[in-house]
Amino acid sequence: MKTTTTTKTTKKQKRGKRENWPIGYRWAAAGILVAYSATGTKMISVAHAQEAYQAAPAQTLPVALSTPAAQAGAISGRLPLWKFDIPAEPLEEARKAFEQTTGLKVELAKEQMGSIVSAYVSGEYTSEQALRRLLVGTGLAFRFVSSSRVIIDVTSVSTSVEVVGGIDPLATASPKFAEAPLDAARTITAVPRALMQEQGVTTLRDALRDVAGISLAAGEGGAQGDNLTIRGFTARNDLFIDGMRDFGSYYRDPFDMQEVEVLQGPSSVTFGRGSTGGVVNQATKLPGLDRFWAGDFQVGTDRTRRLTLDWNQPVHLLGNNSAFRLNVMGDEGGVAERDIAENRRFGIAPSLALGLGTSTRLSFNYFHQNADDNPDYGIPWLFNQPAPVPRTNYYGFQNGNFLRTYDDIGTVKVEHDAGKHFTLRDQVRYANYVRDAQITEAQIPAGTLATTPLNAISINRNQITVNSVETFLDEQLDVIGHFDWLGLRHSLVAGIEGGRETSDPTRLTWTGVPTTSLLSPNPYQPFAGSAAISSRVRTDSTTAGAYALDSVQIGKHWNVAGGVRWDRFNTHYDQSVGTVASYRRIDEMPSWRASVVYKPVQVGSIYFDAGTSFNPSAESLSLSASTASLPPEKNRTYEFGTKWDLPHSRLSLRAAVFQTTKLNAREPDPTNSLLNVLAGNQRVNGAEIDVHMRVTSRWDFQSGYANLDGTVVSSNYYPLSIGARLANVPRHTLNFWNLFRLPKRWESGVGGNFVSSRTASSTAPYDATTGLLKEVPGYWVFNAMVKHPLTEYLDFQVNVSNIANRYYYDQLHPAHIVPGAGRSALVGLHFKF
Numbered sequence: 164m165k166t167t168t169t170t171k172t173t174k175k176q177k178r179g180k181r182e183n184w185p186i187g188y189r190w191a192a193a194g195i196l197v198a199y200s201a202t203g204t205k206m207i208s209v210a211h212a213q214e215a216y217q218a219a220p221a222q223t224l225p226v227a228l229s230t231p232a233a234q235a236g237a238i239s240g241r242l243p244l245w246k247f248d249i250p251a252e253p254l255e256e257a258r259k260a261f262e263q264t265t266g267l268k269v270e271l272a273k274e275q276m277g278s279i280v281s282a283y284v285s286g287e288y289t290s291e292q293a294l295r296r297l298l299v300g301t302g303l304a305f306r307f308v309s310s311s312r313v314i315i316d317v318t319s320v321s322t323s324v325e326v327v328g329g330i331d332p333l334a335t336a337s338p339k340f341a342e343a344p345l346d347a348a349r350t351i352t353a354v355p356r357a358l359m360q361e362q363g364v365t366t367l368r369d370a371l372r373d374v375a376g377i378s379l380a381a382g383e384g385g386a387q388g389d390n391l392t393i394r395g396f397t398a399r400n401d402l403f404i405d406g407m408r409d410f411g412s413y414y415r416d417p418f419d420m421q422e423v424e425v426l427q428g429p430s431s432v433t434f435g436r437g438s439t440g441g442v443v444n445q446a447t448k449l450p451g452l453d454r455f456w457a458g459d460f461q462v463g464t465d466r467t468r469r470l471t472l473d474w475n476q477p478v479h480l481l482g483n484n485s486a487f488r489l490n491v492m493g494d495e496g497g498v499a500e501r502d503i504a505e506n507r508r509f510g511i512a513p514s515l516a517l518g519l520g521t522s523t524r525l526s527f528n529y530f531h532q533n534a535d536d537n538p539d540y541g542i543p544w545l546f547n548q549p550a551p552v553p554r555t556n557y558y559g560f561q562n563g564n565f566l567r568t569y570d571d572i573g574t575v576k577v578e579h580d581a582g583k584h585f586t587l588r589d590q591v592r593y594a595n596y597v598r599d600a601q602i603t604e605a606q607i608p609a610g611t612l613a614t615t616p617l618n619a620i621s622i623n624r625n626q627i628t629v630n631s632v633e634t635f636l637d638e639q640l641d642v643i644g645h646f647d648w649l650g651l652r653h654s655l656v657a658g659i660e661g662g663r664e665t666s667d668p669t670r671l672t673w674t675g676v677p678t679t680s681l682l683s684p685n686p687y688q689p690f691a692g693s694a695a696i697s698s699r700v701r702t703d704s705t706t707a708g709a710y711a712l713d714s715v716q717i718g719k720h721w722n723v724a725g726g727v728r729w730d731r732f733n734t735h736y737d738q739s740v741g742t743v744a745s746y747r748r749i750d751e752m753p754s755w756r757a758s759v760v761y762k763p764v765q766v767g768s769i770y771f772d773a774g775t776s777f778n779p780s781a782e783s784l785s786l787s788a789s790t791a792s793l794p795p796e797k798n799r800t801y802e803f804g805t806k807w808d809l810p811h812s813r814l815s816l817r818a819a820v821f822q823t824t825k826l827n828a829r830e831p832d833p834t835n836s837l838l839n840v841l842a843g844n845q846r847v848n849g850a851e852i853d854v855h856m857r858v859t860s861r862w863d864f865q866s867g868y869a870n871l872d873g874t875v876v877s878s879n880y881y882p883l884s885i886g887a888r889l890a891n892v893p894r895h896t897l898n899f900w901n902l903f904r905l906p907k908r909w910e911s912g913v914g915g916n917f918v919s920s921r922t923a924s925s926t927a928p929y930d931a932t933t934g935l936l937k938e939v940p941g942y943w944v945f946n947a948m949v950k951h952p953l954t955e956y957l958d959f960q961v962n963v964s965n966i967a968n969r970y971y972y973d974q975l976h977p978a979h980i981v982p983g984a985g986r987s988a989l990v991g992l993h994f995k996f
Contacts (some may be wrong), residue, residue: 244287249297251646255277255278258277261297269314271315272314279301279522280583281298283652286765302449345808350804352817353422368391371423371425374898375869376896378891387602388414397440405447405528409594411633411635412633413568414534418512419510424446428441428802429800430776431777435728436777436779448512450488452477453475458993463990464499466495472490491511493510500554503557508533510530512528514526525577529572531570534568537559538566544607546937547930548939556684558624560624560690563689566599572594577589585643587640588639592638594635598630598632601627602628605625606623626671629670634665637662639658640659644656658710660706664706668699668700669740697740697741699738703734704732705733723758725756730754734746746791771803800824803820804819814857815856816852817851819850821847821849827843830926831926845875851869862904863902864901867897868895869897883929884927889922891922895941900912900913909949910948911949913946917942918942922936923937923939939975942972942983943969946965947966948962953992959991963986969983
């Protein structure tokens, strides 16, 4: 009912006469915001209402703009800046202070929200900027319902204030950090749900293409699923869900993600082991107090069919502050220009929240995803380059290859606001990951010469067969505080963590598997061969960690932060079949991080940051005779950067230069194949820039670029590799996306990605036969979207990927390369009511 009224009002404004503009302005400013916030897929940032302010005559200005200075600022084309000094205090008191400063009327949707402690706001901001900062970390959002009236409510799809079509520069990053992203001395990039919807994203891998400095890697023999590098270093084990590790080897679907957050640079001080180049945090959808249904139905080329549902419902039987949310996904389809490869996924994610908007909040979340794929390990290397074969060549078996994963993750979280200044948070998670795989890896047979004709090469079909179960049990207890001490403003995050992880893989080796032609493989050939168990392993790791980070505001312009963490990682490894072996490794390691931020003005910051991380030998729950005696690899990063968020959301800029050094990289001992040694030194010198710009009221543009110079600096046993590029690290990565809001409510998007050439190996970068560098060429890929609302509840959208049908190499591995998908289209309907 509310949505219908808003829509009618907006339509009247389109027919309104010029002489009625003063009244029309007020209805437009309110109507546009309410309509967009009520339709979910058309959420709008407050900047759209600001554009209406800029054109309004002085007599129509709201009370908040009644002063001469405020009117002058509004009429001149910019919103006025107000001077705020609101301490972190109960929201009821903060609301009153905000009203006294701006003259706006601020209402709380629920009376109980008044006890939630707001964030500290000091400095000159527009009213919208101040509101955003006031609500950081509260789980609340605001919306304008008129030109002078604001309502604060629990964050949900229909009440969120989001930037349309791009990365929100004010988005909250991981729950491990207390400060706003503008004040954080590190590179943080958030890919919001709105952008994923515009681009038709159906995998986590595709969402991460919007982040410069990330490149994709192919599945390894021991671990399939999402593999990637961040800032030049592998991050397969650095994936998290709501701040807790997501260890499983599976391909992630974003149906339950509100946004994907990438925190670049070492993060062991907050997340524990790993994170040399950074971490990826998947922020899940949470229940809210609004009632809505939303979803998508999509069909596409290559037999693609996809359905998602998102249902949110208040649960009054459990109290007025309770809500339930359910997300469901089904996806089935092939891969363009990759014959036989097929993906089939199903997911369901129910969640229940109690005490929303109160001082004590409790949530229960369950996530299940299973997949049954015809897996694709791509094409083989032919000496120093990818085999020159058609992109459609598939070297596996249509009947005989499979990748089945079953992933179940349950999380319980309780949060309590202890007075005005502190929040306690305790969350417990248990996850169970099951993987059953039999995958063909094409291999060039030994004895093949550079002069051997391609049609004479017969491919060996190496079978990678594994059945495994991984479990993860973890508890994190954190305290978040905002308080004054010794005359300084502190933002403190501290916590302890303990958990247990297990991995039980059984692997098989095959003989007698038929070969096939390099140029004309036969995937329909019946699978045959004899299998024997080659290894059966049980790995059990326990973790314990404690950390503290404090951010101290010194005056109006300076912020100094520092943090330390201690971790204990205890691993038992037993192999009962094959070479019987048993190893134990205990690593105890400190990590630290320190930074200084200078804010010359409230909309900009300049920072310097330094930190460490570590990679234990059993990081991926595996040990061997070659690694069991090795202490962790140690990493160190220095970063210098700047961030700017200009008024009206006209420009958000992030730029940084950094250096990350792995001080003691593992290398195989050339005199003993059973041993690794910490004898290498690897370094990445890099620069990154991210821009999000509202060029006009109808054109949003965003782009990211990273330049990574990753090399082997020193090597005791592989002197020929010194100066070689790090594996799977492109020198240049670039992404861009344009969103155009066209007449008659049409929207169009155009974007692309560039990845420069990459090499396959760091320690052995040159092919043994040709003596040439083993690398794949770079590539451009362009994508487009068009969208139009059919009704107020239903949108029609078409996405086209790889418009030019470019044959490119997407995922890289030292033994194989997976080509990217060819041109494909996705046609869908999105509904919300």
